[in-house]
Amino acid sequence: MTGHPAARPIPTDLERLAGLAIVPRRYYGRWVAAAIILLLFAWVVKAFAEGQIAWKVVGQFLTAPAILNGLVNTVIMTACAMTLGIVLGVLFAIMYMSPNPVLRGSALFYIWFFRGTPLLLQLLLWFNLALVFPRIGIPGLIEFRTIDLITPFVATLLGLGMNQGAYTAEVVRSGILSVDLGQSEAAKSIGMTRLTTLRRIILPQAMRVIIPPVGNEFISMVKLTSIASVIQYSEILRNAQTIYYANARVIELLIVAAIWYLAVVTLLQIGQFFLERYFSRGRGERRSRQKANRGIAAGGPP
């Protein structure tokens, strides 16, 4: 390096320059993009409004008893299957990470099997369990006819829940792995057992990583329940189909079902937002808090 390039002269009215008003940058591209998107949207809305859709029929069936009944069944199944899935997921994630080879092996097998076969096949397997075991129970003590026990509800719950558990196990495992090892060392150092450490220290922090994908899967589950129509579980889509087989208003009833699915998913998304905020306490809002701290540090004494 040989010397610096000649410096530009400093403006003489530096005082005035520092006091000039600031004009924010203009984003013309955004306005153009917004206009195009609005136009496209208006065109789609117009098409649907003028199309061969009897909107009166949509409004009429939106609150029909069969539809509402299906909606309730869909919501109940989503909640039950996800609960089963999350419980199994946590259980198998912990088993998978256990030093005990028997537990680890079992978890590995479970995840391998339920992730490795199609959900539809699993549903059919559960539904037809009576073909394999006509009666189940503890011999001599209590026994049921399988056909009475495995109703469409039970078969769907087992199928969806156990399949979900295999996926959630991997999500929970990645959440647990995301927690710094120093956290469990600190927990040990205050005399916590492994189980207490998991419950009080590791899982609450893993939730931050677990919630977004599980929320995603929750939303998937709402729609996955529709697959249960093949084994006669009367969720909303199946009930909508039953109606349009009778009245031939196919699109209208599909729109009714779509509206309800969107409504349920919207509620879930709102719930997820609040859950995420709760579990990111002490972590989230990092940026705004740091800014606030910096402000205090700059103003206050050291």
Place this chain on the structure above:
Amino acid sequence: MNAQPAPIVVAHQVSKRFGPLLALNGVSLSIAPGTVQCIIGPSGSGKSTFLRCLNQIEKIDAGAILIDGELIGYRRVGDTLRELSDAEIARQRLATGMVFQRFNLFHHMTALENIIEGPVTVLRRSRREAVDEAMALLARVGLTDKRDAYPIEMSGGQQQRVAIARALAMRPRIMLFDEPTSALDPELVGEVLAVMRDLARSGMTMIVVTHELGFAREVAHDVVFMDRGEIIEQGPPAQVLLSPQQARTREFISAVLT
């Protein structure tokens, strides 16, 4: 020195291996109650590993450790040593409190929640009693106004002082410090050392792995210099730090001071 009290910590021929690396090679050390034992040495010398073995975060491969006369990690049955259960090891850890280099405060809890977590969930004390005691401890480390702050909202020095309060809340017999000031900005080291000095004055038995030779000279009753998993030199701070007998100790101390 007459009528010496029984040592509260006895390590006898302790060895620890990490794969091919011999992290501790026959370390023997006795510590009298109420004393401050500093351990110095280059990184990788095994000093932190030794501390983690005392707290059973690491398992030793050979030798024996007794804390307050109790064999750590094993039960003697005839001529064999039986490994203790998870719950029994957790109970034994109550004798020692640990302060980590990287603080390791529970991120999802406020300062106060960090301190009462052990007393409430492990010792099953009432929450009110635990909170009262935690507030006294926060006052002792000078952080009463940080009771509702999350770790991320505190400086490193403040986090480490809360970590000390968290360990003290379990009323341990011995406090272990694993390079407690190494991760701190230089201007924050003083506040943590002040809390530790205060703790030493109160008569707490302390084992401190540190690079703060000034602190060791001022507070320690005894200093150990470790290198490559072995104790090279041991004695009063004036001797080990100011006129070391071993060449390796001299080398280390002059390297730290320059």
